[in-house]
Every structure is written in C-alpha cells, then in structure tokens.
Amino acid sequence: MENITVAVIRSSAPEYKEVWQLREDVLRKPLGMSLVNEDLSMDAEDDIYIAISDGKVIGCLMLHSISNTVMKFRQMAVSADWQGKGVGRKLMTKAEEDIKAKGYTTIMLHARQIVADFYLALDYDITSSAFTEVGIPHVIMKKILQ
Numbered sequence: 001m002e003n004i005t006v007a008v009i010r011s012s013a014p015e016y017k018e019v020w021q022l023r024e025d026v027l028r029k030p031l032g033m034s035l036v037n038e039d040l041s042m043d044a045e046d047d048i049y050i051a052i053s054d055g056k057v058i059g060c061l062m063l064h065s066i067s068n069t070v071m072k073f074r075q076m077a078v079s080a081d082w083q084g085k086g087v088g089r090k091l092m093t094k095a096e097e098d099i100k101a102k103g104y105t106t107i108m109l110h111a112r113q114i115v116a117d118f119y120l121a122l123d124y125d126i127t128s129s130a131f132t133e134v135g136i137p138h139v140i141m142k143k144i145l146q
C-alpha cells in the first residue's frame, strides 16, 4: 500500500479519461451496460478522488455535494487486480477526512447490496430498504462524521 497515492481531480483533468474507463470496466461492463448511454453532466460538479499506482489510476470515488453539510459518495470502484488490498478503504478514509475539515457532517451513498459489507466495515449504516438501480439491488447507506 505504501506506493499508492491518492489525488483529487476534476473532470477537466487528463486523468478523467482513465477514471471513465475504470468505471466502465468495473461498474458497467459486468452488468452489460455502458457509460456511453448515460448523462454524465453531473461529473463536472464533482471532486474525483483517485488512487494511483505506478502512474495508473487503480481506484476512484466521486463526491457530489448535496448541501453545505451532506455529501453523496458515488462511483466507488477499484480495478479488478487491486480489489481486497485496502485501496477502497484508503480512498473512502481520505475523502471522509477532507470533507469533515470542510464542515460536512453527513455522507450518503447508494450501495450495491452485494458490497454493503464493505461500507459496514467502514461504519456506514443501512438506512433504507432495497431498491433497484442499474438493474441490481441497492440500499441507501449513511455515516455521520464524528
């Protein structure tokens, strides 16, 4: 993990192309879907956290501000080769620290139900019943920043 760095970019940065491809490969292709068919205009409003190893983007997490105190985390993805090695935790923890310093108190996200345990391990609570998004079950999860 020592050689993994975290950076924050906007969608105008050159690394955004790699972020797009990572989301496509990890979050859309396995569902038989493509980002090409989606409205990605919201991306331009987000801070994008990226994990970099050896000059390549291996993880991403997008932060969308809902209000002065509530932040939505979305598009959490780690490349297949790097899953289960702490990259997701590292991105989530860094983003949480940064937004807490900016005065945010609450994080909400739509978690795929099959990975809810990942967010539970990071102290998020399930706050909704299951609903369908991108064709699969999701739950809303929240964390109050202490």
Ligand SMILES: CC(C)(COP(=O)(O)OP(=O)(O)OC[C@H]1O[C@@H](n2cnc3c(N)ncnc32)[C@H](O)[C@@H]1OP(=O)(O)O)[C@@H](O)C(=O)NCCC(=O)NCCS
Pocket: 026, 027, 076, 077, 078, 079, 082, 083, 084, 085, 086, 087, 088, 089, 090, 110, 111, 112, 114, 115, 116, 117, 118, 119, 121
């Ligand atoms: C889910 C995902 C983001 C987690 O990132 P990761 O780098 O693989 O996870 P980490 O190695 O940082 O794991 C952090 C903790 O969560 C747990 N965890 C990770 N993935 C998990 C999973 N799929 N199910 C249950 N627990 C999981 C780990 O055991 C670990 O717990 P520990 O630190 O107490 O041992 C990543 O595996 C991924 O991109 N998966 C496919 C895409 C996806 O489902 N994205 C989320 C959409 S809501």
